[in-house]
Amino acid sequence: MSKKKIWEKKKKKKFSKEKISVKPKKRDIKALSKLGLIKEGTFIGNHKGFGFVELEEEEDDIFIPADHTGTAMHMDRVRVLLKNEAKTGKRREGTVIEILERVNKEIVGTFQRERDYGFILCDNQKFSKDIYISPKNSKGVRDGDKVVAEIIDYGNDRRKPEGKIAENLGSMNAPGTDILAIVKSFNIPSEFPVKVMNQAMRVPDHVQEADRDGRTDLTQLMTVTIDGEDAKDLDDAVSLTKEGNIYHLGVHIADVSNYVQGGSALDKEALKRGTSVYLADRVIPMLPERLSNGICSLNQGQDRLTLSCLMDIDENGTVVAHRIAETVIRVDRRMSYNQVRCILEDGDTETSREYKEFVPMFFLMKELSALLRSKRHNRGSIDFDFPESKIILNGAGRAIDVKPYEQNVATQIIEDFMLMANETVAKEYCQGEYPFVYRTHDNPDPERVESLLTLLRHQGIQVQKACEEITPKEIQEILEQIQGMPNEMMISRLMLRTMKQARYTTECSGHFGLAAKYYCHFTSPIRRYPDLQIHRIIRDNIRGRLQREGKTEHYREILEHVAEQSSVCERRAQEAERESDRLKKAEYMSYHLGEIFEGIISGVTAYGFYVELPNTVEGLVHITALSDDYYEFDEENYELRGELTKKVYHLGQKVTVRVADADALKRTVDFSVVENTVDEMSLNE
Structure with a gap:
């Protein structure tokens, strides 16, 4: 045996005897790293005190027991010492030995007073420790107030973290405070700096004559916007005519880049925000309302500057010619x-008669929309048709109703036209090898796909897979096969979870979900920064400035950061929107405690199963609430099976449940299973 192997064997023996909670000496860190026992990653907390460390280069994360987390807080970057060996079928286990980067400088939560001091109960359930607030640092906040606290000491094994009140958001019962707390906890900028507002005020409220120079005048073209009833920032309009077998589709997008110059205070703030955020009771816009609802919004009867993608589409749904123009x-x-x-x-109807001159164009739009949708379907585009939630609030900001927000023929028309414009623009700029920002969606991980396919086969679904990597067409065929089945929605969700997250990149690597070789976001520059950025590139290209003024190199230098920042801000907005919806759904269900509903099992785990109601609310039936038997989790089939009764709870199964608990602070809903409830159900109805 070589000296090196003998040394490694001795080292492994030495470190395997050491207690996992002991921090190794600095001189041992390198040796441990060579043995693969030291890892660096991001700590993901859990409300029960334990956590996990996600590693950048590895799929499997590391389990951290509650007494081995040290002072690590959710999302901190940490160094971990691994246990020497992992048990078969179990996660690797470790202990946090060093905090490499503190991410949480402030915490949002509810202040709980104890005599002259207090604690902050963190809103984010991934923070398991309360924050101690001394009398001198409490600033007179009252019991039950929502607050933002600056962390001044991260504590240790024997002492809680300590903070001082930075901002009092108001009573947790005051209208809007709950959503404001979410805004603060996600660090979403909600107030525009004075410099940005001053710049916005200087933007004219109507189209200037000088801005018309070099633009194609399409003011005589019959054009409409189609949006939700309460939309105020209208950034896309459409027009459509037909000559012979050729459709002339115009997708006209607000030219925000004319009013928000690159590098300006407005532009820097827009990049910082990345996207508008749509929460249950408010919209936090990317741009000040003077722009988003004013000069940039395509308001009826007002001349507006636009970038138009003018497409000629044949009867097969193929774009045979196109032009991108300033209009x-x-x-x-x-x-x-x-x-x-x-x-x-x-x-x-009365509506048809009111808009009779537009009716032929709407029917032509329906015809073209169906053609484009069919063409996308034939190439394998995946359509996960999940109903979104529509939450109705009263004047006090309380949730009084929750219902599914279904798509209809009109939403499909706009979606189909926008997708076509996005693809057309992306194709031109990818083939032209211009610096650009694309919307990309990578192929799913083969191992996750294989696990999904195994589950589908256990569910009795015939799966034909032609090659190692699954194609969009194969996923689409599975979705079609499960249509109408009781567990259709649940299997669709499991399939969606195997997909990777779409993101912004400077490489045109295609969009797996849409089965599209070229794709970008061109159609929403009022609320998405990547769209605004590529509008600048398009305008510079149209006007010949890309090469002439050296803009190509400028864009190549900044676009990687733009893509990464936009992806990060998009994820932040999505998480905040989800938390906002979960909070309001829990609040709504808290007014229905004890009531009985019928739902479908949407997820099964070792600790219970989730039930989704027709109104999109999802709640947990905890394993401890199943008191009629001892239930074991069948991981392969996603089932809970009773040991004595042989009763089975599985994905897609209809169940009747009672609302046992609903906690808006924790954003959770708990159900219990109800047996023989015909009379009670009829009472509720």
Whole structure:
């Protein structure tokens, strides 16, 4: 045996005898790293005190027991010492030995007073430790106030973290405080700096004559916007005519880049925000309302500057010619999705008569939309059709109703036209090898796909897979096969979870979910920064400035950061929106304690199963609430099976549940299973 192998064997023997909680000496760190016993990653907390460390280069994370987390807090970057060996089928286990980077400088939560001092109960359930607030640092906040606290000491094994009050958001029962706390906890900028507002105030409220120079005048073209009833930032309009077998589709997008110059205070703030955020009771816009609802919004009857993607589409749904142009338009009608749906599906109605001159164009739009959708379907585009939640609030900001927000023919028309414009723009700029920002979606991980396929086979679904890596077409075929099955929605969700997250990149690597070789985000520059950025590139290209003024190198230098920042901000907005919805759904269900509902099992775990109600609310039936038997978790089939009764709870199964608990602070809903409830159900109805 070589000296090196003997040394490694001795080292492993030495470190395997050491207690995992002992921090190794600095001189041992390198040796441990060579043996693969030291790892660095991101700590993910859990409300029960334990946590996990996610590693950048490895798929499996590391389990950290509660008494081995040290002072690590959720999302801190940490160094971990691994246990020498992992048990078969178990996660690797470790202890946090060093905090490499503190991410949490402030914490948002509810202040709980104890005599003259207090504690902050963190809103984010991934923070398991309360924050101690001394009398001198409490600033007179009252019991039950929502607060932001600066952490001044991260504590140790025997002492809680300590903080001081930085901001009092108000009573937790005051309207809007709960959502404001979410905004603060995700560090979402909600107030525009004075410099940005001053710059916005200097933007004119109407189109200047000088801005019309070099633009194609399309003000005589019949053009409409189609949006939700309460939308105020209208950034896309459409027009459509047909000559012979050729459709002339115009997708006209607000030219925000004309008013937000690159590098300006407005632009820097927009990049910092990355996207508008849509929460249950408010919208936090990327741009000040003077722009987003004013000069940039394609308001009816007002001349507006736009970038138009003008496409000629044949009867096969293929774009045979296109032009991207700087234009001026004047929207003829501001339509809502419901109005267009009514015209297309309800026959001769008052709405049809009111907009009679537009009715032929709407039916032509329906025709082209179906053609484009069919073409996308044939190439394998995956359509996960999940109903979104619509949460109705009263004047005090309380949730009084939750219902699914279904797509209709009008929403599909706009979606199909926007997708076509996004693909067309991306294709031109990818083939032209210009610096650009693309919307990309990578192929799913083969191991995760294989696990999914195993589950599907156990569910009795015939799966045909042609090659090692699954294709969008194969996923689409599975979705079609499960249509109408009781567990359709649940299997669709499991399939969605195997997909990777779409992101912004400077490489045009395609979009797996859309089965598209070229894709970008071009159609929403009022609320998404990547769209605004590529509008600048398009305008510079149209006007010949990319090469002439050296703009190409400038864009190549900044676009990697733009793509990364936009992806990070998008994820932050999505998480905040999810938390906002979960909070309001829990609040709504808290008014229905004891009531009985019928739902479908949407997830099964070792600790219980989740039930989704028709209104999109999801709650947990904990394993301890199943008191009629001892249940074991069948991981392969996603089932809980009773040991004595042989009763089975599985994905897609209809169950009747009672609302046992709902906690808006924790954003959780708990159900219990109800047996023989015919009489009670009829009472509720």
